[in-house]
Amino acid sequence: MTSPSPLPAEFDLIARHFRPLAGPGALGLRDDAALLMPPPGRELVLTVDAMVAGVHFLPDDPPDLVGRKLLRVNLSDLAAKGAAPLAYLMTVSAPRGTPDAWFAGFAAGLAQDQATFGVSLLGGDTTSTPGPLSLSLTIIGHVAPGTAVHRTGAQPGNSIWVTGTIGDGALGLQAARGRVADPTGHLLGRYRLPRPRIGLPIAGIASASMDVSDGLVQDLGHICRASDVGAVLLADSVPLSEPARAAGPDWFITCLTGGDDYEVLMAVPPDREPALRSAAEAADIPVTRVGHFTSGPAEVMVRRTSGESLALDKGGWSHF
Template identity: 75%
Template sequence: MIIPAEFSLIARHFRPLAAAGALDLKDDAALLTPPAERELVLTADAMVAGVHFLPDDPPDLVGRKLLRVNLSDLAAKGAVPLAYLMTVSTPRDTPEAWFAGFAAGLAADQATYGVSLLGGDTTSTPGPVSLSLTLIGHVAPDTAIRRSGARDDDGIFVTGTIGDGALGLAVARGRLSDPSGHLLDRYRLPQPRVGLTLAGIASAGMDVSDGLVQDLGHICQASDLAAEITADLVPLSDAARAAGPAWLETCLTGGDDYELLLAVPPNREAALYHAASTAGIPVTRIGRFHSGPAEVIIRTANGEPLALNRGGWSHF
């Protein structure tokens, strides 16, 4: 029997990643038994070479970023990751070493985050490498954090630092220096905030993928509230501060942070700080929600409005 090249590639690189329910990646579907008394949470993201990663990025980091941007979505829901489905479309001349590196990156993060591959599809394409991953997680019933639900006087919090991913892309394109390598690393390898307890603490939330200002606007729209943040309170890394004030707008709007953006009532802020300390994840209060038109207002340290030339990343 002649084994098609596609099946041989799957056996070499992806079968070692497969969960038991994947049926050894030899069937047209997979089997998954949800944990008892839990609700499933599903998310999907696509990554295209030249759009979401650079064509010469190391393939292991491409694989890890693909998994991590989806893990970030689940983290924003307060969900525990479980397993994933994946589609890989590559040009016919993609070298074997690329697949080996890509699979090795996935294997490393599967071990870190406790997830496994259930199945998916592989195909060739005349265009750039195109990847899609659907991640499945679970939460206790009725505890998933949504974009809607923010309330008047909720504090606005972010995890980690903002702007490193967008600045890292500028570094990769030769527009900015990065002596420490921190910014480029943050662009290529996000740090999903899996493990931060949000149920019973955050009233709304999402991850920051398309820019802090734009994603905060999504919560405003879903919750029918206004938001005010102080630019000086937005946490920046040492590398981002070293880039200088000319890059502040990029930090606020550039995207690729994959940090969490949360609405937290005043009486739960202490609980958030405790949960963040337990998880080893820094959190910073940068503003508050209040009644009014669904918009984001940015202020300087002295309270003056700060106008921006752009709102965030657009997928179209």
């Protein structure tokens, strides 16, 4: 009698670390595809983000936080569409010799946030790479048909709103590099672990929306170009955390342009502002009005309370 062939290393890794994360449609991660049945009467929303070691996270970041950040940056995109999360697909390309303990920690972080946000793994791919650790996650959410909030709906006279605070993630990276004091660890925590604003019901309230990943000024410019409107950003109204304020005025431009906020940026008609405040209060998510949209060129003007324009060398992060 012949003995069964040993399980190849890749499939052994999948069975140990990723199969426990799989939902019903994943078919035990034993097939080439998954099955997904959308909730009745709902429309699917899909988005994908990649993370590369040394670019989107530090190579020595704890693996559980890397897993949670990978999931959360994608959840943030769903939040900006007013969507509820459902499931995800994932690709992991790791250098040969990556310790098994790293995969165990990575999967444990995913499991923690799967429980928090009500999602499960459908499938994906694992490969080796000679380059840095590279991760990609495609998340699937759902909305009532026709209610997903796009970038294209902003109108002149709409106000500009953001959730949470701006700049903590960018300053957290600087704190990790020893350039900014962070005695409480708040800034580094925000860099490593975003707070996706899942649960803020912006459908029917925001006329346009996106999450802030590449810098507030740059992402506001994306809405302007998509909607063919201008914007006035009131710099002194942008909400900063106490640790960000403590970093000092020299880091203020970094807060506006640095990225890694993963807050929701919205265009809101004036008559819907009470509804936004009410929804935000019910969801326990802070929101702040930071400017308004205008007719004219699709560009962002950044102004201080005095009316003075604030000149910026760049608007935000570039992927190339």
